[in-house]
Amino acid sequence: MTAKTLYDKLWDAHLVQQRDDGSALIYIDRHIVHEVTSPQAFAGLRIAGRKPWRVDSILATPDHNVPTTIKERASGVSGIEDPVSLIQVQTLDDNCDEYGIVEYKINDLRQGIVHVVGPESGACLPGMTIVCGDSHTATNGALGALAHGIGTSEVEHVLATQCLVAKKMGNMRIDVNGKLGEGVTPKDVVLAIIGKIGTAGGTGYAVEFAGDVFRDMSMEGRMTVCNMAIEAGARAGMVAVDDTTIEYVKGRPYAPTGENWEKAVTAWRELTSDEGAHFDAVVELNGADILPQVSWGTSPDMVADINATVPAPADEPDAVKREGMLRALEYMGLEAGQKIADIKLDRVFIGSCTNSRIEDIRAAALVVKGRQKSSSVKQAMVVPGSGVVKAQAEAEGLDKIFVAAGFEWREPGCSMCLAMNADKLGAGEHCASTSNRNFEGRQGYGGRTHLVSPAMAAAAAIAGHFVDVRDFVRS
Amino acid sequence: MKSFNRVTGIAAPMDRANVDTDMIIPKQFLKSIKRTGFGKNLFDELRYLDEGQPDQECTGRPLNQEFALNQARYQGASVLLARKNFGCGSSREHAPWALDDYGFRCVIAPSFADIFYNNCFKNGLLPLVLSEAEVDQLFSELYANEGYELTIDLPSQKVLTPSGAAFSFEVDEFRKHCLLNGLDDIALTLEQADAINAYESKQRESAPWLFDAVKN
Numbered sequence: 001m002t003a004k005t006l007y008d009k010l011w012d013a014h015l016v017q018q019r020d021d022g023s024a025l026i027y028i029d030r031h032i033v034h035e036v037t038s039p040q041a042f043a044g045l046r047i048a049g050r051k052p053w054r055v056d057s058i059l060a061t062p063d064h065n066v067p068t069t070i071k072e073r074a075s076g077v078s079g080i081e082d083p084v085s086l087i088q089v090q091t092l093d094d095n096c097d098e099y100g101i102v103e104y105k106i107n108d109l110r111q112g113i114v115h116v117v118g119p120e121s122g123a124c125l126p127g128m129t130i131v132c133g134d135s136h137t138a139t140n141g142a143l144g145a146l147a148h149g150i151g152t153s154e155v156e157h158v159l160a161t162q163c164l165v166a167k168k169m170g171n172m173r174i175d176v177n178g179k180l181g182e183g184v185t186p187k188d189v190v191l192a193i194i195g196k197i198g199t200a201g202g203t204g205y206a207v208e209f210a211g212d213v214f215r216d217m218s219m220e221g222r223m224t225v226c227n228m229a230i231e232a233g234a235r236a237g238m239v240a241v242d243d244t245t246i247e248y249v250k251g252r253p254y255a256p257t258g259e260n261w262e263k264a265v266t267a268w269r270e271l272t273s274d275e276g277a278h279f280d281a282v283v284e285l286n287g288a289d290i291l292p293q294v295s296w297g298t299s300p301d302m303v304a305d306i307n308a309t310v311p312a313p314a315d316e317p318d319a320v321k322r323e324g325m326l327r328a329l330e331y332m333g334l335e336a337g338q339k340i341a342d343i344k345l346d347r348v349f350i351g352s353c354t355n356s357r358i359e360d361i362r363a364a365a366l367v368v369k370g371r372q373k374s375s376s377v378k379q380a381m382v383v384p385g386s387g388v389v390k391a392q393a394e395a396e397g398l399d400k401i402f403v404a405a406g407f408e409w410r411e412p413g414c415s416m417c418l419a420m421n422a423d424k425l426g427a428g429e430h431c432a433s434t435s436n437r438n439f440e441g442r443q444g445y446g447g448r449t450h451l452v453s454p455a456m457a458a459a460a461a462i463a464g465h466f467v468d469v470r471d472f473v474r475s
Numbered sequence: 476m477k478s479f480n481r482v483t484g485i486a487a488p489m490d491r492a493n494v495d496t497d498m499i500i501p502k503q504f505l506k507s508i509k510r511t512g513f514g515k516n517l518f519d520e521l522r523y524l525d526e527g528q529p530d531q532e533c534t535g536r537p538l539n540q541e542f543a544l545n546q547a548r549y550q551g552a553s554v555l556l557a558r559k560n561f562g563c564g565s566s567r568e569h570a571p572w573a574l575d576d577y578g579f580r581c582v583i584a585p586s587f588a589d590i591f592y593n594n595c596f597k598n599g600l601l602p603l604v605l606s607e608a609e610v611d612q613l614f615s616e617l618y619a620n621e622g623y624e625l626t627i628d629l630p631s632q633k634v635l636t637p638s639g640a641a642f643s644f645e646v647d648e649f650r651k652h653c654l655l656n657g658l659d660d661i662a663l664t665l666e667q668a669d670a671i672n673a674y675e676s677k678q679r680e681s682a683p684w685l686f687d688a689v690k691n
């Protein structure tokens with residue numbers, strides 16, 4: 001038998017039918033649904049008089065539009081002030097009620113960002129194919145699953161047929177070996193990877209993250225890395241199953257139990273790339289070389305080490321890239337040669353499907369504890385990824401640490417990651433953000449996003465500008 | 476998708492060239508989260524005298540009595556007779572959605588804009604091309620006869636008029652097959668339902684935990 005990659009195994013196990021034109025029907029085990037990309041899909045289903053193929057394979061929760069202040073959340077859907085947001089959230093409720101789809105509604109303790117809720121609930125498991133009308137679905141690849149985002153017409157297709165028409169991607173492996181330095185987090189690792197291969201480096205590939213660094217990483221850290229596979233152009237990112245994976249899944253609400261658990265674990269143990277399996281591309285980084293990262297531009301590959309300076313477009317030989325850098329610096333209001341540590345922040349956002357899990361909140365709290373938000377920072381908010389994360393953090397007293405330091409402690413949702421609700425940046429404001437996209441206007445019209453890890457964001461909130469979190473924690 | 480075989484219905488005139496998709500369904504209605512319900516805003520700016528708002532109840536709005544669809548003789552029309560380059564402009568799929576939601580099954584014109592033409596097929600609507608002379612003839616017959624009905628017979632690819640005349644039209648074989656059988660992408664996949672079911676049964680055996688229900 002030929003040696004297979006993890007992706008090959010997942011693909012083969014879900015192949016319903018290979019077609020002559022190279023496309024294939026792939027069976028989908030888990031479908032996660034949120035309010036923004038599903039309404040027309042449900043409407044299409046209704047017009048055609050169809051029903052979801054397997055209702056109990058679907059889990060829904062509203063996240064993009066939900067307000068994150070207690071005040072606006074108090075009266076549930078009807079309390080949402082933006083009428084368009086209200087309709088979208090209400091429509092999700094109506095559709096789920098009509099078809100009998102399980103939905104964690106707005107004030108359900110289990111509600112949260114789709115990509116946090118999926119793994120946390122055990123709805124997403126190793127070896128599954130997982131889709132959601134959202135490009136960060138690759139987060140679930142951390143479980144050793146094939147997970148990626150789909151469009152609205154595909155949402156309808158999966159609802160109706162439990163299958164996706166897909167073409168097999170290439171195999172890419174990204175090896176990060178060695179040990180990470182103190183204060184260097186999974187977010188820094190993935191930003192460094194994107195900085196190295198660029199935002200199209202993974203285009204057309206399913207990426208497996210391999211090497212010591214990922215083996216040593218927690219599940220939540222692996223999720224942070226897989227989450228941003230799409231920022232490197234790859235629709236799917238994944239990490240092979242090991243003890244860490246199985247420990248993480250054990251006991252989750254939807255995890256298998258009893259005899260099925262034993263069988264599942266046996267099957268999951270196979271979810272690694274075989275010795276000698278062929279990869280179409282391999283990228284290598286040395287873990288020990290990675291430093292805390294800060295993005296300075298308007299694309300996730302425009303990153304620099306914390307102790308570096310803003311790069312000079314003049315030094316860039318490629319004309320197209322140079323043009324892009326010039327435009328980015330102009331938009332960001334930065335000068336070439338300026339120290340990254342001198343960038344002053346107006347707001348700080350700790351949250352999003354990249355970094356809003358309990359370990360992220362703990363890492364930020366550790367930095368914040370006993371300190372105060374800088375008076376020059378207008379707002380620092382912490383938005384947990386789900387009600388479950390929020391409850392856990394509160395049980396550990398983390399919310400009090402933030403509030404005492406002058407941070408806002410919010411209700412779960414996407415929030416300022418994409419500014420679809422009321423949480424937005426003002427024009428020209430610089431934000432240290434733990435999210436995944438620093439595109440122009442992403443966090444609000446004219447807003448300037450700097451992507452960082454939770455610890456780096458917390459430290460920046462205290463200092464009022466970027467600081468090397470490693471010195472900061474030691475001091 | 477609705478299948479299309481033989482449709483007989485009242486024809487209504489849209490007697491101007493270059494009808495764009497903005498005219499078919501103005502932009503303010505695109506905010507909707509639905510794919511249904513656009514019928515009441517079909518040709519909104521021509522049909523009503525006021526400016527339409529999304530989510531507005533349309534029954535009390537002042538009607539433009541000059542506009543064909545507001546006239547008694549064209550009520551219940553399912554065939555739209557139009558002029559050249561119908562459906563130009565923005566690619567919005569809301570345009571065929573609106574025509575379909577209103578009750579049209581077929582648009583006859585001397586030519587169509589490309590994207591609109593494609594979008595129609597995805598939504599069970601038949602965009603049908605006849606020559607300019609033939610379309611002219613249909614327009615004059617239509618104006619001369621109240622309750623003028625046309626029959627579109629897709630299997631034989633013919634438009635039949637009340638006087639017994641028959642006009643042939645062309646349609647791509649594959650699209651014809653899909654329309655006749657009401658097949659959209661989803662329908663095509665559903666033709667493989669046996670394969671999907673077989674896959675599921677096999678998986679249920681070997682990996683039953685994948686089928687544990689998501690429960691509340």
Ligand code: SF4
Pocket residue numbers: 063064113114115134136352353354413414417418435436
């Ligand atoms: S947190 Fe941001 S990136 Fe993640 S799903 Fe929500 S909007 Fe998308």
